[in-house]
Amino acid sequence: MHPWTYDEFKHIGVDFADPQQVARYDARQRTSIERQQQLVERLRITRDDLVIEFGPGTGAFSIAAAMAGAQVIAVDISESMLDYASRKAAEMGLATIEFVHSGFLAYQHQGQPADFIVTQFAFHHLPDFWKAVAVRHFHDLLKPGGHFFLRDVVFSFDPSDYEAAIQQWIDEIASENGDSFSRADFEMHVRDEYSTYGWILEGMLQRAGFTVDATYTTPTYAEYDCVRG
Numbered sequence: 001m002h003p004w005t006y007d008e009f010k011h012i013g014v015d016f017a018d019p020q021q022v023a024r025y026d027a028r029q030r031t032s033i034e035r036q037q038q039l040v041e042r043l044r045i046t047r048d049d050l051v052i053e054f055g056p057g058t059g060a061f062s063i064a065a066a067m068a069g070a071q072v073i074a075v076d077i078s079e080s081m082l083d084y085a086s087r088k089a090a091e092m093g094l095a096t097i098e099f100v101h102s103g104f105l106a107y108q109h110q111g112q113p114a115d116f117i118v119t120q121f122a123f124h125h126l127p128d129f130w131k132a133v134a135v136r137h138f139h140d141l142l143k144p145g146g147h148f149f150l151r152d153v154v155f156s157f158d159p160s161d162y163e164a165a166i167q168q169w170i171d172e173i174a175s176e177n178g179d180s181f182s183r184a185d186f187e188m189h190v191r192d193e194y195s196t197y198g199w200i201l202e203g204m205l206q207r208a209g210f211t212v213d214a215t216y217t218t219p220t221y222a223e224y225d226c227v228r229g
């Protein structure tokens with residue numbers, strides 16, 4: 001920790017420290033354990049794999065991985081999110097998830113290296129320089145051959161088209177009736193958070209030593225299935 005180290009615990013954007021925001025999150029983001037089970041199957045996470053999830057939020061993916069028999073470490077900077085997710089896991093009788101109040105940069109691992117690291121819709125909370133630091137950290141947390149799966153709001157439109165592309169995304173996705181995140185939430189995402197270009201992320205991942213399989217699902221969403229070489 002240096003005087004210049006980024007403070008990843010300061011909340012920006014949607015305040016996930018607010019228990020009311022947390023309680024509404026699943027409906028607004030349309031997260032569900034069933035959808036996350038599809039990702040667990042796709043990644044072939046099985047019994048006794050060690051999975052670290054960063055930014056689990058309300059915990060759907062960590063819960064789905066634990067249901068498949070994995071040992072899970074769920075790391076989030078928001079204590080409200082961790083409380084909510086750990087209550088849900090306890091209600092479901094799942095005892096193999098360890099909830100840790102820490103972050104992408106601060107998390108310190110003890111024990112065996114991980115088989116999988118997963119983060120969804122959380123990495124945009126770090127500025128790019130610190131994303132590169134975090135990606136290097138993830139590489140060191142994984143076994144050789146281990147997977148890092150990243151899904152987020154990532155831009156792949158041409159930089160010269162940015163105004164139209166961002167406006168089209170917000171127009172298509174923002175909810176006008178409160179059943180999802182609002183126009184103001186998405187405007188704030190672009191203005192105050194750190195979504196970046198796919199080619200920047202791919203460069204970071206490759207330089208950290210990952211083999212990268214990138215999928216740009218739309219001009220504003222991407223997934224990266226990365227293997228530690």
Ligand SMILES: C[S@@+](CC[C@H](N)C(=O)[O-])C[C@H]1O[C@@H](n2cnc3c(N)ncnc32)[C@H](O)[C@@H]1O
Nearest residue numbers: 008016055056057076077078103104120122125
């Ligand atoms: C938009 S939510 C995504 C939750 C969940 N992964 C999903 O896909 O629905 C972002 C989550 O990342 C967490 N977060 C933000 N910055 C973080 C950091 N530096 N380290 C770990 N988690 C972080 C937030 O507290 C929040 O729970």
